[in-house]
Amino acid sequence: MSITFQGYVRPDGKVGSRNLVAVIPSVICATDVAQAICHAVSGTVGFFHHQGCCQLPIDLKRVTDTLISLGCSPNVGAALIVSLGCEGTDTERLVREISAAGKPVEVIHIQELGGMSRAIQQGTDLAQKLAMEISGLQRETVDISRAVMSIKCGASDTTSGMASNCVIGYVADKLVDLGATVIFGETTEFLGGEHILARRAVGGEDGPVGRKIYEIVNRMEERAKAVGEDMRGGQPTPGNIAGGLSSIEEKSLGAIVKSGHRPIQGVLEYPQMVTTQKGLWIKDAPGREPEILTGMAATGAQFMLFSTGRGAPQGFPSMPVIKICGNPNTYERMRNDMDLNAGVIINGEKSIEEVGEEAFALLLQVLSGRMTKNEAIHYTSTMDIYCLGPVI
């Protein structure tokens, strides 16, 4: 019997788990207008970031590319671009490339329209039109191989690597075996475990994918050293240390458990979206929530499995985040934020496989429309774009 879910099939063939109008400020200066529009119109979400001006060209391109990928992501049905008019982001290309994915796209320019109130008025009218336009789209039955899952751990403690990350690893293997796509990242948390990942690369440790894994870890370490610092004091975090994690290596070895055991097919750059890629992939993104959640949604992930021990409650505007808690004490304390209890593994009440099957059943429901706890209480604003250079 084939495993299926109910999703929104997009003109480019991707499948969404949500059907949203994305209101996208092309620069931070347009955020307030975009927020007002989102408040006024049902079915909208805002991608409120802090970038898009006075940055190096490489970062301006990165911001444009990431916003394009977010607009093209399958949970987005239509997009309204809110431009100030003098930003460094390439707004024209943003509109063009999201339109090329077959989605309805509108754009407003605040300076041209004569300021904030007029822009809000015009933007609200356009967002309402877009929301009406996509609201009738029906879900269709699609095969599980069209699922794109992102995975992450946050606010980790020592239960993460022994319970909740093991559950995600189980689900990741299962989805890869079913022909779906699984994306993991958090390059900072490869430190101390990169040799294990590189050996799992297609073509082996010395092949192009294996070498690339070493390269992205070095790049991350060198960036810290370039400002005369190293990772200590930042990683592991004070919360991790209070939770019993003594070093970045210990955190990393526990973190990579969630990638499962299947071969690593390749490395995606931060703004890059998946098109035809199947199997297990790495996205080169740091571990901090706003930047990696954005990177994963931009990849085209329809949802995320998120493991935590100390209790991370946050979510993303367009991508449901399923929280799996490894610490039984935290689960009891924060059950309104945690979707699944993996603390039962630590207590010896259930096996990794049993909780893994519970997680798999839940993700099929979420793909088909069931809300995650963070969606239900609107804890969905965690986003930013990971840039490389300074603000200038």
Added chain:
Amino acid sequence: MDELKLALKVDDKDNVATIFANGVADGMEVEIRDKKGKMTPVHVIGDVPYGHKIAVRPIHKGEPVIKYGESIGAASADIRMGEYVHVHNMVAMRGRGDLREVQG
């Protein structure tokens, strides 16, 4: 009878185990459970919070601390069997600007 206090050892090569019990205090006996379920009792040295580690054998200063069968850093002091292991007596060897790193 008191509740059994468990410390889990993930890999046979590990020289530390993680305590998943509340209120483990200096001198208390805990059971180290390995992957096969074999139990070994040990007296804990130091108060060990939930989710923190103890040594399952003596670890000399400079020796790697092993968990998941891999190095998670080095002992910065001699560590006795059963002793609390954390940032006070071990250091990370990765992500540092003051050391030349060897990978793989």
